[in-house]
Amino acid sequence: MKFTIVREEFLKGLLNTSKIILGKNSDPILNNVRLDLFEDRLEIVATNGEMSIKSIILKYKDDKTLIRDLVPGSILINARMITEIIRKLDSDEVNFVIEDSSTAKIQTLKSTFNLNVIKASEYRELDFDENGEKITLSRNEFTNCISQTSFSASNKDNRPVLQCVNIESDTKNISFTATDGARLGRRIVELPLENRFSINVPAKSVNEVVKSLNNEKEIEIFINEKKVLFKLEDSIITSTIVAGDYPNTKNIIPHNYFYRLEVNSNEFLKTLDRIVIFSIDRENIVKLTMNEDEVNVSSRSQQVGDAKESLQLFKYSGDRLQISFNVDYVSNAIRALKSDDVVLSFLGEMKPFTITRKADDKVIQLITPVRTY
Amino acid sequence: MKFTIVREEFLKGLLNTSKIILGKNSDPILNNVRLDLFEDRLEIVATNGEMSIKSIILKYKDDKTLIRDLVPGSILINARMITEIIRKLDSDEVNFVIEDSSTAKIQTLKSTFNLNVIKASEYRELDFDENGEKITLSRNEFTNCISQTSFSASNKDNRPVLQCVNIESDTKNISFTATDGARLGRRIVELPLENRFSINVPAKSVNEVVKSLNNEKEIEIFINEKKVLFKLEDSIITSTIVAGDYPNTKNIIPHNYFYRLEVNSNEFLKTLDRIVIFSIDRENIVKLTMNEDEVNVSSRSQQVGDAKESLQLFKYSGDRLQISFNVDYVSNAIRALKSDDVVLSFLGEMKPFTITRKADDKVIQLITPVRTY
Numbered sequence: 001m002k003f004t005i006v007r008e009e010f011l012k013g014l015l016n017t018s019k020i021i022l023g024k025n026s027d028p029i030l031n032n033v034r035l036d037l038f039e040d041r042l043e044i045v046a047t048n049g050e051m052s053i054k055s056i057i058l059k060y061k062d063d064k065t066l067i068r069d070l071v072p073g074s075i076l077i078n079a080r081m082i083t084e085i086i087r088k089l090d091s092d093e094v095n096f097v098i099e100d101s102s103t104a105k106i107q108t109l110k111s112t113f114n115l116n117v118i119k120a121s122e123y124r125e126l127d128f129d130e131n132g133e134k135i136t137l138s139r140n141e142f143t144n145c146i147s148q149t150s151f152s153a154s155n156k157d158n159r160p161v162l163q164c165v166n167i168e169s170d171t172k173n174i175s176f177t178a179t180d181g182a183r184l185g186r187r188i189v190e191l192p193l194e195n196r197f198s199i200n201v202p203a204k205s206v207n208e209v210v211k212s213l214n215n216e217k218e219i220e221i222f223i224n225e226k227k228v229l230f231k232l233e234d235s236i237i238t239s240t241i242v243a244g245d246y247p248n249t250k251n252i253i254p255h256n257y258f259y260r261l262e263v264n265s266n267e268f269l270k271t272l273d274r275i276v277i278f279s280i281d282r283e284n285i286v287k288l289t290m291n292e293d294e295v296n297v298s299s300r301s302q303q304v305g306d307a308k309e310s311l312q313l314f315k316y317s318g319d320r321l322q323i324s325f326n327v328d329y330v331s332n333a334i335r336a337l338k339s340d341d342v343v344l345s346f347l348g349e350m351k352p353f354t355i356t357r358k359a360d361d362k363v364i365q366l367i368t369p370v371r372t373y
Numbered sequence: 374m375k376f377t378i379v380r381e382e383f384l385k386g387l388l389n390t391s392k393i394i395l396g397k398n399s400d401p402i403l404n405n406v407r408l409d410l411f412e413d414r415l416e417i418v419a420t421n422g423e424m425s426i427k428s429i430i431l432k433y434k435d436d437k438t439l440i441r442d443l444v445p446g447s448i449l450i451n452a453r454m455i456t457e458i459i460r461k462l463d464s465d466e467v468n469f470v471i472e473d474s475s476t477a478k479i480q481t482l483k484s485t486f487n488l489n490v491i492k493a494s495e496y497r498e499l500d501f502d503e504n505g506e507k508i509t510l511s512r513n514e515f516t517n518c519i520s521q522t523s524f525s526a527s528n529k530d531n532r533p534v535l536q537c538v539n540i541e542s543d544t545k546n547i548s549f550t551a552t553d554g555a556r557l558g559r560r561i562v563e564l565p566l567e568n569r570f571s572i573n574v575p576a577k578s579v580n581e582v583v584k585s586l587n588n589e590k591e592i593e594i595f596i597n598e599k600k601v602l603f604k605l606e607d608s609i610i611t612s613t614i615v616a617g618d619y620p621n622t623k624n625i626i627p628h629n630y631f632y633r634l635e636v637n638s639n640e641f642l643k644t645l646d647r648i649v650i651f652s653i654d655r656e657n658i659v660k661l662t663m664n665e666d667e668v669n670v671s672s673r674s675q676q677v678g679d680a681k682e683s684l685q686l687f688k689y690s691g692d693r694l695q696i697s698f699n700v701d702y703v704s705n706a707i708r709a710l711k712s713d714d715v716v717l718s719f720l721g722e723m724k725p726f727t728i729t730r731k732a733d734d735k736v737i738q739l740i741t742p743v744r745t746y
Contacts, residue, residue, distance in 0.1 A: 081650065081677055088647045103678065111647060111682040274461045274484060277454065304454055305476065309484040 001037055001073025002097040005057070006066045010042075010094060011086045013055035016212055016235060017046040018079035020053055032076040034123050042067055045126065046079060051205045051239040052126050053212070069095075074120035077104060085113050128236050132224025133195055135174065142219040145176040145187045146206045148336040148363045153203035154180035159244075164200035166246040167223070169193045177249055178203060183329045184249060184366040185336065200246055201228050205239035212237060253366055254354065257345035259318030261290055262358060263311060265334050265342050271297050271309050276327040278307040284327045287372055291320040323349055324372040330355070333365035374410055374446025375470040378430070379439045383415075383467060384459045386428035389585055389608060390419040391452035393426055405449040407496050415440055418499065419452060424578045424612040425499050426585070442468075447493035450477060458486050501609050505597025506568055508547065515592040518549040518560045519579045521709040521736045526576035527553035532617075537573035539619040540596075542566045550622055551576060556702045557622060557739040558709065573619055574601050578612035585610060626739055627727065630718035632691030634663055635731060636684060638707050638715050644670050644682050649700040651680040657700045660745055664693040696722055697745040703728065706738035 017033050025031055025048060036043040044055040059067045075098055082104075086094060091108035098104055098117065106113040137145070146165065154162040166177045171193055177186045209219075209230045220231040230237045275286050279299040289296045295314045300306040323346060334342055339357035346353045349372065355365040390406050398404055398421060407418040417428040432440045448471055459467060464481035471490065472478055479486040510518070519538065527535040539550045544566055550559045582592075582603045593604040603610045648659050653674040662669045668687045673679040696719060707715055712730035719726045722745065728738040 078677065084650045085647070088643075088650065090643060110644075110685065111680070113651065113680045114678040116676070116678045270461075270463060271483075274458070277457045277461065278486065303489070304451065305487040305489045307484070307486045312483065 001035075001071055001075060002095075003037055003042065003070040004068050004093055004095050005042065006064075007086060007089060007092060007094045009057050009066050011083070013042070013044045013057050013234075014079070014083045014086055016055045017044045017053045018083050019211075020048050020051055020208060021046050021079055023048075025049075029076070029118070029122055029124070031079060032118060032123070033079045033082065034074060034076050034120055036074045036120070037070055037072045039070070039072060042070075045123075047124060047126055050202060051208060051237060052128070053208075053235060053237050054126075054128055055235045057234070073098060075104065076118040076120055076123055077115065081115055082106070085115070126238075127227060128229070128238060130220075130222050130229060130231065132222045132229075133169075133193065133197060135191065135193070135221040135223070137189065137191075137219050137221070139213065139216045139219060141189060143210055143213070144363070145189065146210050148187050148365075149176045149178040149185035150203040150207055151178070151332050151336065152180060152183050152185040152365075153178040155203075156180075160242050161200045161244045161246050163203055164242050164246070165203050165206050166198060166200050167228075168198040168246075169196055171196055177246070179247065179249060179366075182326075182368045183333065184252065185333065185363070186249070186253070186366075187363040189362075197223060198246060199223060199228060200242040200244065201239050202242060205237075209237050252352065253364060254345070254347050254352070257347055257354075259290065259321045259346040260316070261288075261295065261344040261346070262315040262341060263295075263344070264313040265337070265340055267311060267313050268342075269331055269334060271311060272327045272331055275299050275307050275309055278304050279327070280304055282370075282373075285324050285370055286327055287322060287324045289320075289322050290316050290318070292316050292318075318346070321346060321349065322372050323353070323369045325353075325367055325369045329367050333367060337363060337365065374408075374444055374448060375468070376410055376415065376443040377441050377466055377468050378415065379437075380459060380462060380465060380467045382430050382439050384456070386415070386417045386430050386607075387452070387456040387459055389428045390417045390426045391456050392584075393421050393424055393581060394419050394452055396421075398422075402449070402491070402495055402497070404452060405491060405496070406452045406455065407447060407449050407493055409447045409493070410443055410445045412443070412445060418496075420497060420499055423575060424581060424610060425501070426581075426608060426610050427499075427501055428608045430607070446471060448477065449491040449493055449496055450488060454488055455479075458488070499611075500600060501602070501611060503593075503595045503602060503604065505595045505602075506542075506566065506570060508564065508566070508594040508596070510562065510564075510592050510594070512586065512589045512592060514562060516583055516586070517736070518562065519583050521560050521738075522549045522551040522558035523576040523580055524551070524705050524709065525553060525556050525558040525738075526551040528576075529553075533615050534573045534617045534619050536576055537615050537619070538576050538579050539571060539573050540601075541571040541619075542569055544569055550619070552620065552622060552739075555699075555741045556706070557625065558706065558736070559622070559626070559739075560736040562735075570596060571619060572596060572601060573615040573617065574612050575615060578610075582610050582612075625725065626737060627718070627720055627725070630720055630727075632663065632694045632719040633689070634661075634668065634717040634719070635688040635714060636668075636717070637686040638710070638713055640684060640686050641715075642704055642707060644684060645700045645704055648672050648680050648682055651677050652700070653677050655743075655746075658697050658743055659700055660695060660697045662693075662695050663689050663691070665689050665691075691719070694719060694722065695745050696726070696742050698740055698742045702740050706740060710736065710738065 034045040042057045095107040104117045174191045175188045216233045222229040275297045280301040286299045295311040298308040341358040352368045409416040415430045468480040470478045477488045477490045547564045548561045589606045595602040648670045652672040659672045668684040671681040714731040725741045
């Protein structure tokens with residue numbers, strides 16, 4: 001096995017794959033990437049048990065030769081080491097040769113690194129087969145489906161399904177939903193499909209897919225009972241599916257409201273960010289006091305004092321209402337909506353409330369308030 | 374006490390002072406800054422016991438009014454809170470009023486913060502008197518004296534004097550020296566003074582002084598038996614002096630050599646940075662192998678493999694020599710010298726070696742090697 005490769009492309013592939021195994025791996029063999037060199041491409045493969053990535057570097061791309069002088073083969077190599085070496089070399093091209101089965105010689109004109117390697121057969125068998133239900137989403141739609149929901153998944157080790165984004169098809173629409181029990185994010189995409197399904201994909205996995213996006217126009221997703229596979233431009237990512245029923249969230253989301261507040265996202269976010277300074281006794285909780293003439297954000301701390309600010313830009317309809325909430329939940333929800341103006345709809349002081357874009361309701365954010373003191 | 378102040382100037386003063394008290398303070402009163410408002414200026418004072426800072430904001434600066442509507446007074450206010458408030462407000466000016474002796478009202482058109490405050494008399498008495506031996510250094514010289522030495526001070530809690538920069542006058546020159554026992558940095562400045570002295574100033578303190586520099590052309594330093602005081606443009610910083618004899622370092626620094634290596638700083642640093650990747654078994658240690666034809670940097674690890682690189686740019690005189698050293702020590706020393714070319718002078722494999730600028734030897738870096746295996 002040997003090849004000469006454009007350093008920058010090799011580095012990109014190594015960074016893209018090795019990022020999922022940089023933490024602690026229970027099995028030390030997973031600290032390696034597998035390099036599979038074929039006549040027409042180099043594949044770099046990594047897995048952390050939960051998700052797997054394959055980066056593909058083609059021999060020729062856009063009339064440029066990225067890999068030359070190649071003799072096919074496969075090898076396992078320490079991900080951190082090979083990435084560090086390729087990152088720090090200051091040469092346009094790098095030579096890679098397996099001289100005996102236990103050492104890779106990585107060379108430029110100035111530098112020689114002899115790095116211990118392991119036989120490829122020691123690695124786990126991975127399934128990158130594209131089979132099952134196929135969904136195609138535009139890059140923009142896919143990114144929104146993930147980034148507008150996944151932050152609401154739980155990051156605590158409680159129920160594994162709550163750490164997931166649920167992807168569900170009712171044959172007419174696909175919905176992406178995440179909830180940690182105190183808040184929920186959902187985006188619905190109109191997309192006719194033959195089969196119903198509902199799968200739970202770890203939020204970590206789908207977030208990695210978004211981070212791996214390059215110049216894709218579309219993302220192809222293949223779903224079967226064992227795994228979900230995301231096909232990107234230069235890489236393929238698979239993730240396990242978490243077994244278990246996702247909570248029935250449909251009846252949680254209210255469809256009507258008694259109080260409606262429209263705010264300018266930017267002003268509201270800045271106000272929350274200031275007033276939350278004084279929320280020391282109750283972590284990150286502020287109070288919203290609304291009537292048709294005035295909307296105030298306030299907080300009070302025994303220890304520090306009190307703070308109050310009036311919104312300049314708002315429309316409110318409904319009776320006077322006081323409601324308290326976690327600023328992080330509301331701020332993250334509003335930022336995810338990516339809308340200049342957002343609408344908060346309330347049913348009552350202690351009822352979950354929704355935040356939606358003023359223009360459409362494709363995506364809905366639901367927040368549980370806390371008791372006002 | 375009340376004033377209206379340009380927000381940006383107030384924030385600059387708060388950041389400059391509060392930065393030294395953001396860690397843990399044994400005495401909770403030290404979590405406050407003292408605001409002393411006079412007819413012509415606002416002073417913001419903070420201390421962590423070891424060092425103290427006073428930031429001065431003048432009422433008028435360059436024909437601009439920075440403070441108006443003022444009624445003098447003094448108060449203690451939580452440093453983190455007031456800094457956060459002033460940072461996040463989005464107004465050009467801020468009103469500050471002490472309404473009763475326990476609350477400060479901080480106001481803009483939109484926002485009102487009522488922040489609990491403490492009587493100024495509760496604070497420690499601080500000595501900002503400018504007395505003792507006076508030294509004046511150009512900003513550039515002062516910065517070099519600190520940044521080229523202080524990183525060699527110990528950051529472990531062993532002997533307190535080793536955590537200091539030693540400043541010594543022999544009446545002709547002033548020297549700045551720091552050493553942790555394994556390396557040493559010294560810069561000498563020609564500066565006739567009447568008195569001999571030798572003081573130990575915590576490296577943390579002098580580093581804070583450098584970070585506090587603004588548009589200074591000169592720094593005035595006042596040294597007496599109790600404290601050292603640094604007078605900057607908009608602020609005054611004092612630091613305690615650490616008692617105890619500084620190690621006699623004069624005889625450690627060799628004045629001759631048997632081997633001399635001149636390298637290009639940039640090439641050498643990059644080579645070290647690459648080769649150290651393989652120094653896993655022995656933390657950050659690489660080997661330098663020199664003869665007049667070739668200079669190699671190499672490392673070897675049982676676990677990972679071996680790495681080697683030949684320097685392209687070098688001049689070497691002397692017999693063949695192998696020497697091993699900590700890459701961090703050598704890299705930090707070379708970076709501190711800020712010179713395109715540096716000279717490494719050796720007496721032997723296990724003798725401390727020096728690194729100096731090619732052009733002059735005002736500053737000398739001394740490194741103890743480690744045994745080569």
